[in-house]
Amino acid sequence: MKSEILAALRSADGYVSGQELCEKFGVSRTAVWKAINQLKQAGYEIEAVQNKGYHIVSSPDILSKTELESNRKTAWVGEEIYYFDSTDSTNTRAKRLAEDGSVHGTLVVADEQTGGRGRRGRAWESQKGVSIYMSLVLKPEIDPNNASMLTLITAMAVAGGIEKTTGLECKIKWPNDIVVHGKKVCGILTEMSTQMDYINYIVIGIGINVQNESFPEEIREVATSLRIESGKKQKRAAIIEAVWEEFEKYYDIYLKTEDMQGLVGEYDQKLANMNKQVRVLDPKDPYEGTARGITPKGELIVDTWEARKLVSSGEVS
Numbered sequence: 001m002k003s004e005i006l007a008a009l010r011s012a013d014g015y016v017s018g019q020e021l022c023e024k025f026g027v028s029r030t031a032v033w034k035a036i037n038q039l040k041q042a043g044y045e046i047e048a049v050q051n052k053g054y055h056i057v058s059s060p061d062i063l064s065k066t067e068l069e070s071n072r073k074t075a076w077v078g079e080e081i082y083y084f085d086s087t088d089s090t091n092t093r094a095k096r097l098a099e100d101g102s103v104h105g106t107l108v109v110a111d112e113q114t115g116g117r118g119r120r121g122r123a124w125e126s127q128k129g130v131s132i133y134m135s136l137v138l139k140p141e142i143d144p145n146n147a148s149m150l151t152l153i154t155a156m157a158v159a160g161g162i163e164k165t166t167g168l169e170c171k172i173k174w175p176n177d178i179v180v181h182g183k184k185v186c187g188i189l190t191e192m193s194t195q196m197d198y199i200n201y202i203v204i205g206i207g208i209n210v211q212n213e214s215f216p217e218e219i220r221e222v223a224t225s226l227r228i229e230s231g232k233k234q235k236r237a238a239i240i241e242a243v244w245e246e247f248e249k250y251y252d253i254y255l256k257t258e259d260m261q262g263l264v265g266e267y268d269q270k271l272a273n274m275n276k277q278v279r280v281l282d283p284k285d286p287y288e289g290t291a292r293g294i295t296p297k298g299e300l301i302v303d304t305w306e307a308r309k310l311v312s313s314g315e316v317s
């Protein structure tokens with residue numbers, strides 16, 4: 001009920017009377033009063049004026065199940081939300097949930113990760129109360145060969161969600177790092193369990209640097225946060241909601257053809273390395289060339305001095 005009250009207070013122009021809330025949710029005045037008190041304790045500034053009712057003055061950057069549910073406008077992402085003040089890794093949690101029968105669209109969010117994981121076995125720094133750590137469970141009926149493109153649409157969704165909430169221009173470093181003013185603000189880790197022609201589940205993990213005010217020296221040149229780039233604090237719950245709204249939009253387009261056919265143009269517009277010199281870090285034979293966008297299958301097109309190459313996996317710098 002707390003999340004519904006919160007949503008009602010947010011969407012109201014002015015005051016909402018206690019009576020109105022009672023009637024809307026079919027609960028007693030005491031129950032409303034209790035819920036309001038709990039919200040205040042959680043950090044929301046709610047004003048109560050006699051004969052007028054309640055009014056939300058400000059909501060700080062809180063992450064909780066209530067906050068996430070009260071912001072939710074998506075159709076199917078987050079129908080089930082698991083929120084943890086602290087967990088090892090939201091990807092690990094989501095995988096366990098998927099194996100235990102959790103539905104397509106289940107969302108796992110944490111305020112802190114004690115064992116955050118990045119790509120290539122690296123650790124992902126996951127301080128408490130600072131950033132976004134979340135993972136989505138997908139159980140799509142698609143060809144497993146087309147699943148890796150879901151990472152590309154996730155990158156588009158994160159870029160769009162951040163732009164909508166913060167106004168910052170985001171670019172994508174193929175395949176799926178999000179950069180603002182040339183520095184990384186988000187990483188995506190997709191993990192899947194598949195059979196020959198069937199996907200058991202896919203977990204898409206997203207880490208977005210939000211309130212960080214500085215970074216360790218080793219990564220200062222390459223990493224940044226939304227706070228640093230925008231010069232102000234941002235609300236994580238609003239960003240989370242915006243990212244998943246964008247995700248649903250791109251996912252629908254992707255599903256029509258099970259590839260990037262309908263999204264190539266938009267992806268290319270966001271491509272940080274478009275028409276720029278890139279180095280393809282092929283473990284056997286690294287090479288350089290000019291990036292020319294992606295193919296409908298999501299490969300990066302790289303023109304080298306001798307030929308056009310299509311990069312389907314690996315790292316590009």
Ligand code: BTN
Pocket residue numbers: 088089090091092113115116117118119120122124132133134135186187188189205206207208
């Ligand atoms: C990268 O190396 O760029 C990918 C980083 C992915 C980090 C996110 S944070 C939420 C989710 N849980 C994890 O343990 N990792 C991903």
